[in-house]
Amino acid sequence: MTTKEMVRLENVWVYNDGIPVLEGINLSIESNDFLGIIGPNGGGKTTLLKVILGLIKPDRGKVTVLGMPPERGRKHIGYISQFNLFDHDFPISVFEVVLMGRYNKSGLFRRYHEEDRKAAINALKTVDMLGYQDRQVGKLSGGEQQRLFIARALVTNPRLLLLDEPTASIDPNMQAEFYELLDRLKENMAIVLVSHDISAVSIYVSEIACLNHQLFYHGSKEVSAEELEKAYNCPIQLIAHGTVPHRVLREH
Amino acid sequence: MLDALQYQFMQNALLAGLLAAVACGIVGVYVVVKKIVFISGGIAHASFGGIGLGYLLGINPVLGAMVFTIASSLGIGLVTRRTRLPEDTAIGILWAMGMALGIIFIGLSPGYAPDLFSYLFGNILTVPFFDLMLMLLLDVVIIVLVVFLYKEFLYLSFDEEFSTVSGVPTESLYLLLLCLVALTVVVLIRVVGIILVIALLTIPAALARQFTYSLKKMMLLAISAGAVFTFSGLWISYVLNLASGATIILVSGTALFFSFGVNKLRRRTRGDNRTVTTA
Numbered sequence: 342m343t344t345k346e347m348v349r350l351e352n353v354w355v356y357n358d359g360i361p362v363l364e365g366i367n368l369s370i371e372s373n374d375f376l377g378i379i380g381p382n383g384g385g386k387t388t389l390l391k392v393i394l395g396l397i398k399p400d401r402g403k404v405t406v407l408g409m410p411p412e413r414g415r416k417h418i419g420y421i422s423q424f425n426l427f428d429h430d431f432p433i434s435v436f437e438v439v440l441m442g443r444y445n446k447s448g449l450f451r452r453y454h455e456e457d458r459k460a461a462i463n464a465l466k467t468v469d470m471l472g473y474q475d476r477q478v479g480k481l482s483g484g485e486q487q488r489l490f491i492a493r494a495l496v497t498n499p500r501l502l503l504l505d506e507p508t509a510s511i512d513p514n515m516q517a518e519f520y521e522l523l524d525r526l527k528e529n530m531a532i533v534l535v536s537h538d539i540s541a542v543s544i545y546v547s548e549i550a551c552l553n554h555q556l557f558y559h560g561s562k563e564v565s566a567e568e569l570e571k572a573y574n575c576p577i578q579l580i581a582h583g584t585v586p587h588r589v590l591r592e593h
Numbered sequence: 594m595l596d597a598l599q600y601q602f603m604q605n606a607l608l609a610g611l612l613a614a615v616a617c618g619i620v621g622v623y624v625v626v627k628k629i630v631f632i633s634g635g636i637a638h639a640s641f642g643g644i645g646l647g648y649l650l651g652i653n654p655v656l657g658a659m660v661f662t663i664a665s666s667l668g669i670g671l672v673t674r675r676t677r678l679p680e681d682t683a684i685g686i687l688w689a690m691g692m693a694l695g696i697i698f699i700g701l702s703p704g705y706a707p708d709l710f711s712y713l714f715g716n717i718l719t720v721p722f723f724d725l726m727l728m729l730l731l732d733v734v735i736i737v738l739v740v741f742l743y744k745e746f747l748y749l750s751f752d753e754e755f756s757t758v759s760g761v762p763t764e765s766l767y768l769l770l771l772c773l774v775a776l777t778v779v780v781l782i783r784v785v786g787i788i789l790v791i792a793l794l795t796i797p798a799a800l801a802r803q804f805t806y807s808l809k810k811m812m813l814l815a816i817s818a819g820a821v822f823t824f825s826g827l828w829i830s831y832v833l834n835l836a837s838g839a840t841i842i843l844v845s846g847t848a849l850f851f852s853f854g855v856n857k858l859r860r861r862t863r864g865d866n867r868t869v870t871t872a
Contacts, residue, residue, distance in 0.1 A: 394758050420758050431626060432806045433751050441748050444759040450741055477806040477867070497759070 344371040346408075347501045347531045348393055353402030355388055362388045366402070366556045372500065375527045377546030378535045384553040386535040387423065390503050393533075394420055407500070416445040419494030419530075423505045429479030435489055436474035439464055442496035464496040468522065484515040491522070501531045508538055520545040597831060602718055606837075609720040609784055610823030612728040613793065616780040618816030619739055620773050621798035622808060627750040629774070630795055632669060635684040636771065637778045637790040639665040639691025644712045644787070645698030654712060655724050658782060659731075662775035665691060670768040715786030715838025717827055724783050731776045738773065746770060747808055784823065785838040793819065796845040803856045806867045822848060 348370040355363040362385045370376060380386050391397040392404055395411025406414025419442070442464070443457040465471050468488035473481070481489060487507065494502060504523075508516050523532060524545060535552075536542045542549070551557040597603045624633050643661025647654030669687050673680040699706050711719060720728075739746065748756040749766050757763045774794070781790045801814035826841030833840075 396754065396757060415758050416760055418758065420755060422754055427752060428626070428628075430802075431751055432802065432808045432811055433747065434806070437747070438751070440744075441752070441755065441759065444744070444748065444756070444761060448760065449745065449762070453744075493755070 344373050346370070347372055347374075347406065349403075349405045350392070351403045353392060353399045353404060355385070355392060355397060356400050357388075361554060363392065363399070363556075364554045366392075368550070368556060368558065370501065370531055370533060372531050373527075375523070375532045375545070375547040376534070377542040377549045378533065378552050378556075379537065379542055379549065380552035382537060386537075386552055387505055389552060389556075390420070390505055390533070390535060393503065394418060416497070417500045419497050419499030419502045421490050421494050421502070421504045421507060423509065427478070431478060433478055434474065435465070435470070435476045435478060435481070436461060438478055438489055439492050439496055442493040445497055460496050460498075461492075464492040467495060468492045484512060484519075487515075487519065488522075495526070499530055501533065502526065504532070504534045506536055506538075507534065508536065603831075605720055605722070605725060606717045606827055607824065608725060609717050609728065610827060610841075611820055612725070612732050613781050613784040614797070614816050614819030614823055615732050616728075616735055616777040617793045618797055618801075618814075618819045619735055619812050620777040621794045621796075621819075622801070622812050622815055623746060623750060623770060624774060624794050625798040625802060626808070626811075627770070629770075630791065631681060632673075632684050632771065633774045633778075633794055634791045635669060635688040635691075636662055636666050636774050637787055637794075638688045639669075640775075640778050640782065641695035641712070641787050642691040642693075642698065643695070644709075644782075645695035645702075648702040648706055649698040653723065655727060655779060655782060658712075659727075659776070659779045661691070662778055663772055666771035666775040667768055670771045674764060674767070711786065712782060713786045713788050714836060715782070715784050715789060715841075717784045717823070717837045717841070718831075720783045728780045728783070731780050735773055735776060738769070742766065742769075743809075785841055789838050789842045792842045792845060793822075796842075796849050797822065800849050800852050803852060804867060818845075818848070 346369055348368070350366050350368040353363055353366040354361060366389065368389075378386055378389065388397060392399055393406065393411060394415050395404075395406075404411055407417055408414070439461040440453060440457060443453060443460060447453060447457065462471070462474075465474065468491050470485065470488050470492060473485065473489075478486065478489065491507075502523075508519060523534070526532065527547075532546075534542060534546060548558075598607075624630055640658040640662040642665070643658035644654040645657075646661055647657025650657065665687060669683060672678060672683045676683075699709065708716075708719070710716075745756075745761055745766055748759070748761050749763055749770065753763050753767075777794065778787075778790050781793055785793055797815040797819040798811065800818050801811045804814060805811050822845040823841050826844040827837055829835065829844060830837040830840035
């Protein structure tokens with residue numbers, strides 16, 4: 342299978358109030374990647390995703406999505422934000438939320454067609470949420486909401502899936518199920534998963550990177566002695582549990 | 594009351610109440626679910642600058658208010674989106690600046706401003722024919738825009754970030770939504786006045802929200818509630834010889850409090866059975 346470059350970041354800098362959040366990020370994401378990005382809270386993980394989505398303009402550097410500026414390329418990205426931030430009493434049904442994902446196919450003033458409704462139903466089927474269409478979003482459990490937002494991202498037929506702290510609000514016993522779903526999805530799309538939950542991430546992803554303002558890309562999960570040495574350049578003590586993450590990584 | 598209906602002014606008042614209910618029912622739902630109540634209050638109060646400008650230029654103050662509120666909604670929208678000024682600070686400034694401008698303009702106008710009070714507190718019994726036609730036109734504009742941009746406004750209100758990524762022109766739509774608030778303020782000025790507008794923008798929608806999880810049904814319910822409030826407020830004010838705008842607001846507020854109680858009882862006995870419809 343030939344791979345295609347989905348996202349390219351070249352020397353990207355983002356400042357917030359004069360303080361650098363992202364410092365000289367270089368990153369290339371290929372179409373068959375399943376990349377896990379770990380790092381401490383405030384290390385710039387969400388900012389990095391928003392830069393790829395074109396929601397934050399870098400102060401310096403270049404970002405392309407499928408060779409296009411992010412504003413044009415992002416319709417090929419399925420995005421799952423750090424959720425639970427929505428108004429749980431909002432008058433919107435599960436089906437309406439999933440249909441949102443079809444907007445990139447329909448556009449301004451256009452109505453949804455049978456095809457869109459079928460795609461929405463299929464996406465709900467994929468995440469095992471059929472039968473919930475008429476439920477109001479606030480009436481779902483944390484895990485169900487999570488699956489709903491995955492369905493919304495999938496219904497866009499994305500070539501790249503970006504997930505921001507996806508396991509933050511689901512039960513531990515649901516997490517395995519969730520990663521198995523991603524495991525199936527990675528056959529068809531590139532996946533980038535951002536998390537501070539190192540142990541869970543390291544089991545499932547194929548590549549791993551540490552982000553703490555600077556990005557340290559380890560390529561495969563097997564971190565060699567030299568790579569480990571290099572990785573120590575990243576302030577590991579700030580990444581959650583001292584040197585633990587790299588020991589965890591080495592075990593796989 | 595029934596014999597009062599034969600009077601032209603009473604028929605006009607009822608029509609004005611209905612037109613106001615339609616505008617505040619539709620736009621009020623967005624104001625409530627998108628939580629832009631404070632910005633709407635700012636736009637409403639800033640419209641006083643337009644009333645003053647109307648007096649100064651010798652044109653219909655409602656027309657002056659329309660131009661002025663549209664301009665101030667776009668201004669406040671752009672300032673809060675593009676600059677680092679905190680939104681509530683920007684709103685507070687606009688709120689007072691608009692009113693201050695109005696006072697200066699009226700001071701500069703020759704002569705005496707006889708019906709100033711009715712712009713501030715509304716007088717549904719004296720809505721001129723031209724203003725009724727303007728209200729009708731604005732209602733049509735609001736309905737057409739919301740029908741054609743229903744899903745866009747829904748997405749903007751629910752999840753702005755995902756909408757932007759999906760290609761919804763969120764910033765333009767947000768500015769357009771603020772313009773709809775501006776038009777609604779203009780529709781409501783004659784009925785309840787600038788100072789009381791915010792109550793009619795929020796109360797019918799807040800009442801409707803307790804009974805449904807469908808945005809469309811919420812709008813229809815809010816329109817009906819608004820119509821009931823304006824009609825009953827008008828009737829009470831006529832019978833008891835009270836200020837109509839203030840009576841309408843007090844009737845609405847009282848009804849809202851009762852609805853909270855009714856809803857609480859209903860939920861206790863039957864659980865939350867708000868309906869949801871699928872698009």
